[in-house]
Amino acid sequence: MSHEAAAQKTAQDKLVIRNIGLLLSGDLAQPIFDRDTVVAVGDRIVAVGKETNLDISGATVTVDAKGTALAPGLIDSHVHPVCGDWTPRQNQLGWIDSYLHGGVTTMISAGEVHTPGRPKDVVGLKAMAIFAQRTFQAFRPGGVKILAGAPVLEHGMVESDFAELAAAGVRILGEVGLGSVKDGKTAHEMVGWARKYGIQSTIHTGGPSIPGSSLIDKDMVLETDADVIGHVNGGHTALPDDQITALCEKSKRALEIVHNGNERAALLTLRTAAELKQLDRVILGTDSPAGSGAQPLGIIRMIALLASVGGVSAESAICMATGNTAKIRNLSGGLIAAGREASFVFMDKAQHSGGKDLLDSIKKGDLPGIGMVITDGVVSIQRSRNTPPATRVPEVVKSR
Numbered sequence: 001m002s003h004e005a006a007a008q009k010t011a012q013d014k015l016v017i018r019n020i021g022l023l024l025s026g027d028l029a030q031p032i033f034d035r036d037t038v039v040a041v042g043d044r045i046v047a048v049g050k051e052t053n054l055d056i057s058g059a060t061v062t063v064d065a066k067g068t069a070l071a072p073g074l075i076d077s078h079v080h081p082v083c084g085d086w087t088p089r090q091n092q093l094g095w096i097d098s099y100l101h102g103g104v105t106t107m108i109s110a111g112e113v114h115t116p117g118r119p120k121d122v123v124g125l126k127a128m129a130i131f132a133q134r135t136f137q138a139f140r141p142g143g144v145k146i147l148a149g150a151p152v153l154e155h156g157m158v159e160s161d162f163a164e165l166a167a168a169g170v171r172i173l174g175e176v177g178l179g180s181v182k183d184g185k186t187a188h189e190m191v192g193w194a195r196k197y198g199i200q201s202t203i204h205t206g207g208p209s210i211p212g213s214s215l216i217d218k219d220m221v222l223e224t225d226a227d228v229i230g231h232v233n234g235g236h237t238a239l240p241d242d243q244i245t246a247l248c249e250k251s252k253r254a255l256e257i258v259h260n261g262n263e264r265a266a267l268l269t270l271r272t273a274a275e276l277k278q279l280d281r282v283i284l285g286t287d288s289p290a291g292s293g294a295q296p297l298g299i300i301r302m303i304a305l306l307a308s309v310g311g312v313s314a315e316s317a318i319c320m321a322t323g324n325t326a327k328i329r330n331l332s333g334g335l336i337a338a339g340r341e342a343s344f345v346f347m348d349k350a351q352h353s354g355g356k357d358l359l360d361s362i363k364k365g366d367l368p369g370i371g372m373v374i375t376d377g378v379v380s381i382q383r384s385r386n387t388p389p390a391t392r393v394p395e396v397v398k399s400r
């Protein structure tokens with residue numbers, strides 16, 4: 001059965017997840033909850049607690065977590081989708097489904113800029129954005145949600161274009177700087193129009209990604225004042241260190257760290273945000289597919305990097321790919337709490353990791369093993385085909 005059909009069939013079905021060994025809430029203020037059971041109805045969590053205190057009767061599907069860790073489905077804050085589950089950049093099919101096997105249940109487009117022949121005139125770019133928003137809303141490989149339809153700014157756009165895009169359902173801009181608008185003054189004005197109509201903005205930061213794109217330095221980032229400082233660690237080429245620390249200190253906007261960036265600059269950003277006591281600004285993305293490929297495990301690799309050599313706890317690093325992103329991006333997932341989206345990733349220590357448990361293994365730099373992913377209350381995958389094998393995996397013990 002397709003995920004769509006399953007989601008329809010189970011609109012009011014009850015999902016019980018029991019025997020959770022470690023509940024990773026996604027909330028940076030309290031990343032670990034002492035709870036062992038989660039109940040969802042349809043696509044929403046309705047209760048989180050101790051099994052003895054919850055009504056787990058009448059479950060349509062019961063998952064025995066077998067003592068594994070449960071976290072919110074991971075969010076990739078920076079992807080470049082194009083057309084369904086194909087990327088022309090590396091001519092690869094099925095990349096979104098592969099990311100699902102890396103625990104990602106939500107992706108946010110930073111622009112469908114790899115579209116061959118991408119239109120740069122205003123009518124054409126609006127049409128493409130609306131087309132992408134519609135197609136990705138309707139097409140969810142394995143249940144992964146892709147928030148797409150992210151136009152990049154081109155000269156000639158006027159306020160009414162943003163009103164029209166918003167009315168048509170467009171909620172995000174692609175990276176400022178990837179289109180023809182490359183000066184802070186124009187970008188600031190357009191980002192302001194976008195914000196006025198409820199469209200969130202992000203900006204390319206650092207050197208050019210590929211031939212044809214260009215440098216965006218700290219002055220342009222500060223002047224533009226987009227909602228998200230996209231790949232603050234460069235995508236790939238980072239700004240000089242003093243510019244990165246200036247962005248952390250002088251802006252209050254989200255600090256997006258990506259896999260396809262400079263890893264040393266990622267750690268500098270993390271350390272600076274920690275010193276400022278602003279780790280809630282840090283969100284994670286892959287910035288893929290891109291020149292360096294598609295990385296199905298990119299988000300868990302970022303979590304392992306930041307936790308193993310960046311000085312944050314593994315449970316906090318996981319919040320940077322879940323609750324932090326959900327808060328900044330106004331998403332319904334990202335937290336394990338009543339009312340939130342019932343999308344989860346089950347993890348355990350990878351087999352033969354030297355860590356004593358999941359969090360210790362991540363702290364030692366190992367990737368977690370993923371044993372199951374649930375999107376919107378529906379079991380999407382069981383043991384991941386892409387991560388190292390988890391030591392323990394959850395099991396569906398009752399399914400009507």
Ligand SMILES: [Zn+2]
Binds near residue numbers: 175204205209231
């Ligand atoms: Zn970029």
